[in-house]
Amino acid sequence: MTKTSNLGELQAIAKKVRRHIVEMIGAAKSGHPGGSLSAVEILTTLYFDVMRHDPANPTWAERDRFILSKGHAAPVLYGVFVEAGYTPAEPLNTLRRIGSIYQGHPDRRFIPALEASTGSLGVGLSLGLGMAEAARLDNSPTRVYVMLGDGEIQEGQIWEAAMYGAFHKVDNIVAIVDYNKIQLDGFVKDIMELEPLADKWRGFGWNVIEVDGHDIPALQKAFADAAATKGKPTVMIAHTIKGKGVSFMENNPKFHGVAPTKEEVEKAVQEIGA
Numbered sequence: 001m002t003k004t005s006n007l008g009e010l011q012a013i014a015k016k017v018r019r020h021i022v023e024m025i026g027a028a029k030s031g032h033p034g035g036s037l038s039a040v041e042i043l044t045t046l047y048f049d050v051m052r053h054d055p056a057n058p059t060w061a062e063r064d065r066f067i068l069s070k071g072h073a074a075p076v077l078y079g080v081f082v083e084a085g086y087t088p089a090e091p092l093n094t095l096r097r098i099g100s101i102y103q104g105h106p107d108r109r110f111i112p113a114l115e116a117s118t119g120s121l122g123v124g125l126s127l128g129l130g131m132a133e134a135a136r137l138d139n140s141p142t143r144v145y146v147m148l149g150d151g152e153i154q155e156g157q158i159w160e161a162a163m164y165g166a167f168h169k170v171d172n173i174v175a176i177v178d179y180n181k182i183q184l185d186g187f188v189k190d191i192m193e194l195e196p197l198a199d200k201w202r203g204f205g206w207n208v209i210e211v212d213g214h215d216i217p218a219l220q221k222a223f224a225d226a227a228a229t230k231g232k233p234t235v236m237i238a239h240t241i242k243g244k245g246v247s248f249m250e251n252n253p254k255f256h257g258v259a260p261t262k263e264e265v266e267k268a269v270q271e272i273g274a
Helices: 007-028 033-037 040-050 071-084 090-094 124-137 156-167 197-203 216-228 262-272
Strands: 065-068 144-149 173-179 207-212 234-239
Touching (some): 007 216, 007 262, 040 071, 065 124, 197 234, 207 216
Parallel strands (some): 173 234
């Protein structure tokens, strides 16, 4: 696909993705808007500037891989897939319905271009490390990107995978923590504090990059720095705002898993301005 590093074009795509998220979750009357909206700039930067991939040939062997480990944020990935040309826009309003290709969590049975069916939290980093190791064995240029939720990384399997990645020097993988600081039951700090998060990843042997997850030029630089890092895996701690782009959703735990009403959808779309 045609990639762009043009900031204005990437910001315009991000607005379209935000609108898709709000409208599809509103139509479904269920879903996870907050953590979908917080990840928009990250996925937009990856799919439209950073990653090597081809919607016309989704099984291209040397493509880069993306795994949405926090699978409940599927709407952001669906919005990006539509804008990238992987899937059609019309069925977005069938989100979460029986038979829809847009299931509540990413499901390869319905969208074969997905790298993995996800949503069982804690598993994505292990999957990504396996793909990254396979690429190294094949002498492939493939790089692997795995998005983790901050609540998700309270799970033990994440840290088992982290030990593996550092020990085996898997330097063609980037773990991205969508650090919006809110999980299902409330604020992360009140449920199981993650800090000092950067020091924990460093202690596990990872290269750590902290970045504003809504600043596209900063994300572009961070992904370039990750690609230039050899001999150890990279984790990107992306500081984000839950519900970013919709004022009444921002930093509001309610919208982790509550759909906007019809009136709220209209207000949100007006704010987004796509």
